Amino acid sequence: MTTQWVLGPSLVMAFVIGLYLVMSYLMPRLTRPDVYFAVTVQPEFRDSAEGCSILKRYRVEVTIFGVLAFLIVLAGIRIPEPNYLTALTLAGLFLQVVGVFLAYYRARGRVLPHAAAPATVREAALVPREAHLPGGWLLQFPPFALLAGTAIWLRLHWGRIPEIFPIHWGVNGQPNNWATRSFSGVYGPLLIAAGLCALMGFLAYALLVWSRPIQVGGAAGAGERRFRLVVVSILVATEYFLALVFMWVGLTPLSHKQAGPPGLIPVLVFTLAFAVAIVVIMMRLGQGGTRLVGAAGSGSKAVAPVGDRTPDKYWKLGLFYINRNDPALFVEKRFGIGFTLNFGHPGAWVFLAVLVAVFTAIVLIAPRYHHP
Amino acid sequence: MPGETPVLQIDLASDLPASEQIVRGLRATLLAGQFRPGDQLPSVRQLALDLGVHHNTVAGAYRQLAEEGWLDLRRGRGATVIERPAPAPTPRAEAEFRKGLEEVVVKARAEGVSAGTVWRELSALLSKLQEGESR
Numbered sequence: 001m002t003t004q005w006v007l008g009p010s011l012v013m014a015f016v017i018g019l020y021l022v023m024s025y026l027m028p029r030l031t032r033p034d035v036y037f038a039v040t041v042q043p044e045f046r047d048s049a050e051g052c053s054i055l056k057r058y059r060v061e062v063t064i065f066g067v068l069a070f071l072i073v074l075a076g077i078r079i080p081e082p083n084y085l086t087a088l089t090l091a092g093l094f095l096q097v098v099g100v101f102l103a104y105y106r107a108r109g110r111v112l113p114h115a116a117a118p119a120t121v122r123e124a125a126l127v128p129r130e131a132h133l134p135g136g137w138l139l140q141f142p143p144f145a146l147l148a149g150t151a152i153w154l155r156l157h158w159g160r161i162p163e164i165f166p167i168h169w170g171v172n173g174q175p176n177n178w179a180t181r182s183f184s185g186v187y188g189p190l191l192i193a194a195g196l197c198a199l200m201g202f203l204a205y206a207l208l209v210w211s212r213p214i215q216v217g218g219a220a221g222a223g224e225r226r227f228r229l230v231v232v233s234i235l236v237a238t239e240y241f242l243a244l245v246f247m248w249v250g251l252t253p254l255s256h257k258q259a260g261p262p263g264l265i266p267v268l269v270f271t272l273a274f275a276v277a278i279v280v281i282m283m284r285l286g287q288g289g290t291r292l293v294g295a296a297g298s299g300s301k302a303v304a305p306v307g308d309r310t311p312d313k314y315w316k317l318g319l320f321y322i323n324r325n326d327p328a329l330f331v332e333k334r335f336g337i338g339f340t341l342n343f344g345h346p347g348a349w350v351f352l353a354v355l356v357a358v359f360t361a362i363v364l365i366a367p368r369y370h371h372p
Numbered sequence: 373m374p375g376e377t378p379v380l381q382i383d384l385a386s387d388l389p390a391s392e393q394i395v396r397g398l399r400a401t402l403l404a405g406q407f408r409p410g411d412q413l414p415s416v417r418q419l420a421l422d423l424g425v426h427h428n429t430v431a432g433a434y435r436q437l438a439e440e441g442w443l444d445l446r447r448g449r450g451a452t453v454i455e456r457p458a459p460a461p462t463p464r465a466e467a468e469f470r471k472g473l474e475e476v477v478v479k480a481r482a483e484g485v486s487a488g489t490v491w492r493e494l495s496a497l498l499s500k501l502q503e504g505e506s507r
Contacts, residue, residue, distance in 0.1 A: 120383050120384040120385035120386075121381055121382070121383050121384075122381065122382055122383075122384060122422070122423045122424050122425075123379050123380065123381045123382075123422075123423075124379065124380050124414065124419055124422035124423050125377050125378075125379055125414070125422070126377070126378040126379065126380050126398070126401060126406075126407075126413060126414060126419075127377055127378075127412075127413075127414065128412050128413070128414050128415065128418065128450070129414065129418055210421065212421055212422050212424065213422060216377070216379050217376075217377075217379050309424065325424075325426075326424055327417070327420050327421045327424065327425075327426065327427065328421055328424070
């Protein structure tokens, strides 16, 4: 086994752990000023002595778990057995996820006694909402065109595709699973990508139509509109990202390289750069675009905290929103940046059923593993 | 639509039903001339989602405003603002107005609001409404 192939997956996983550590460390300061560890509070609470103490303890805990996970992954480099290496890197990531959740849960418990009743006033713009995707429907076309073009290219070069070709490689760079030259074997990845792109497009449109603006007027409203536009744009950009990556996956049968998938490093760098770009953009915006407007425009001068206009009692663990009386299908996450489903809305279950259907279809379409 | 985007606010904790708050809020914006005939209002589902109320609540409010002659609710076209000639006041409407105004003014005076402030506020409100009607 070459050093390159042992180092590669471990370094990628270490990078992921580092990124997750940065995100979880900064997250409490990226949410709305009057939502702290998923609890509605007075905006000034987070800067109080108690608020700072809670944050400090949370950050110490997530750092400890992050460093532990990092060490476990790096320790894997010294283990020559690929299966143990995979298990160890996954164990490191799992430990970090559990650790961050526990730190969040403990911090939330300390914030709960300081919960404030959110404002009961709701506001709405009296104009029909324009649910236009960035670039319109025209920008939805190229990802599917790229995938279709790849399928045509593969059809034209059908004879160059080996009868059996590798589709999965172990951490040592050697192929460990193969597919046959068949419809699902060759076109499966492209069909999966088309399904995922359609899902991203639908999600972008659904966010525009079925999520509630929290503040309409002033700087806060403008910041929120910009935030929404960026989130939807990221979903559209993800369609392009998926199309390009799966185009590469779709073309791998034409390569005769044996040690690892061809062009892995540039694709990996592209993927990590895409992930970092999204994280940086979201951090600059803050939840609901609140970092664009600062405290002055965030509604902090209101008598009661505006929060996200959802009552605390409908949030389970501060992560799952279940409110049958709320017609919104998507609401802002309380501990995170972006949106989550209202599980009290029947549409949420339809949406989850669609997700399950897409992933079931992926499993059915995915190339059958074949051991020659 | 002249000027800034009109915003409707309701208080979910108020004793006044949400539907009545929507009717009052919309009527005020219509009277203030914030819409022109032909302007579209948000769909029932959109307004219900934004305000966090059931769509029947918004549908009821729209129906009442349509009955008063403010809106056209033709199927498939949403709620459209229409030209509404001011109706001739009935004696009952005038009596209700006098009674309501008296109650408001008496309450304000009892709570220490000066006669000058009452007069200024009433004048300002009237000017605002007349300005809206003349648009």
